[in-house]
Amino acid sequence: MKSHILGFHAVLLLWLLVSSSVQDPVIRLSCLTTSNTKVLMTNLVRYTIQNKPLFPVNAVRFRTIKGITICSDPSSPWAIKAMKYLDAKKKPQSVSSTARKSVTAAPVNT
Numbered sequence: 782m783k784s785h786i787l788g789f790h791a792v793l794l795l796w797l798l799v800s801s802s803v804q805d806p807v808i809r810l811s812c813l814t815t816s817n818t819k820v821l822m823t824n825l826v827r828y829t830i831q832n833k834p835l836f837p838v839n840a841v842r843f844r845t846i847k848g849i850t851i852c853s854d855p856s857s858p859w860a861i862k863a864m865k866y867l868d869a870k871k872k873p874q875s876v877s878s879t880a881r882k883s884v885t886a887a888p889v890n891t
Contacts, residue, residue: 810842811836811837812831812836812838813852814838814852815838815852815854816852820845822866822867825863825867826844826845827843827844828843828844828863828864828867830855840854840855841853841855841864843860
């Protein structure tokens with residue numbers, strides 16, 4: 782009987798540990814509020830957008846070089862500008878028209 786109770790407690794403890802570790806990343810990664818914090822855009826690495834009702838508030842989660850998360854209002858001018866900056870940084874740079882022209886040297890007779 783004691784072994785059954787001990788086994789039950791072990792399973793219960795394991796279930797609590799697993800269920801809390803699965804939920805922590807979502808809670809830790811979501812913004813509960815937004816702030817007016819602004820940093821240099823060159824310090825930003827990436828962003829993700831969170832929307833209601835899955836999350837408590839609509840927000841843009843910016844990640845800095847140092848790993849800090851900044852939660853901003855998605856309609857704020859700074860957040861819009863920062864998202865455009867990161868989107869442009871992510872796109873591959875197009876090759877200029879002068880660089881595309883091929884130059885072939887004529888053979889030299891000696």
